[in-house]
Amino acid sequence: MIDLLICYDVSTQTEAGRRRLRRVAKICVAHGQRVQNSVFEVSVTDVQLLTLRQKLLEAMDVTEDSIRIYRLRQPREKFVEAHGLDQYVDFSEPLIL
Amino acid sequence: MIDLLICYDVSTQTEAGRRRLRRVAKICVAHGQRVQNSVFEVSVTDVQLLTLRQKLLEAMDVTEDSIRIYRLRQPREKFVEAHGLDQYVDFSEPLIL
Numbered sequence: 001m002i003d004l005l006i007c008y009d010v011s012t013q014t015e016a017g018r019r020r021l022r023r024v025a026k027i028c029v030a031h032g033q034r035v036q037n038s039v040f041e042v043s044v045t046d047v048q049l050l051t052l053r054q055k056l057l058e059a060m061d062v063t064e065d066s067i068r069i070y071r072l073r074q075p076r077e078k079f080v081e082a083h084g085l086d087q088y089v090d091f092s093e094p095l096i097l
Numbered sequence: 098m099i100d101l102l103i104c105y106d107v108s109t110q111t112e113a114g115r116r117r118l119r120r121v122a123k124i125c126v127a128h129g130q131r132v133q134n135s136v137f138e139v140s141v142t143d144v145q146l147l148t149l150r151q152k153l154l155e156a157m158d159v160t161e162d163s164i165r166i167y168r169l170r171q172p173r174e175k176f177v178e179a180h181g182l183d184q185y186v187d188f189s190e191p192l193i194l
Contacts, residue, residue: 005102005104005167007102007104007132007133007136009133009134009135009136009181009182035104035163035165036104036106036163036165037106038106039104039106039136039165056180057180060180060181061181062180062181062182063181063182064181064182065181065182066132066133066179066180066181066182066183066184067179067180067181068132068133068136068177068178068179068180069177069178069179069180070102070167070169070170070176070177071170071176071177072167072170073167073168073169073170079167079168080165080166080167080168081165081166082163082164082165082166083153083154083157083159083163083164083165083166084106084157084158084159084160084161084162084163084164085106085159085160085161085162085163086163087163
């Protein structure tokens with residue numbers, strides 16, 4: 001699996017922008033989770049990456065928005081640190097509720 | 098040098114939030130560049146990372162905002178792709194104006 005970080009820059013001042021953000025969020029969350037309002041961590045196969053990229057390109061407005069996709073280093077716990085509100089849930093660990 | 102991606106999640110609905118974003122942007126841009134409205138790519142030494150982290154923690158509101166710091170894979174060109182508006186400038190290449 002390939003671990004990706006997807007950062008989506010969109011103006012949420014307009015309803016159209018908020019709609020695109022919801023659409024992008026839905027596409028990303030199908031393969032991972034939302035860690036910030038417009039930042040997502042996803043895990044995909046090579047084939048899924050092709051579909052994911054295609055869907056993102058269709059959902060975004062290329063003349064107004066920006067999407068950046070970073071391949072994350074493994075293991076992710078070692079190369080990411082979070083401060084403040086942390087929305088990440090490690091689904092590979094047992095959930096303590 | 099360590100290449101980092103810094104994602105800052107802050108509500109820009111309030112003047113206080115916008116002020117914190119400006120402050121965080123200023124701290125990050127001293128070591129790199131703003132690639133999206135609240136996403137920054139920076140390069141720092143181990144020692145600079147300590148100061149940078151400290152400054153970010155002081156600038157953010159830990160009860161309201163989120164900052165995520167990712168160590169990027171090298172070479173960055175190979176592991177990042179940008180779609181739509183791209184604000185990144187490769188300062189290591191000759192600038193063609």
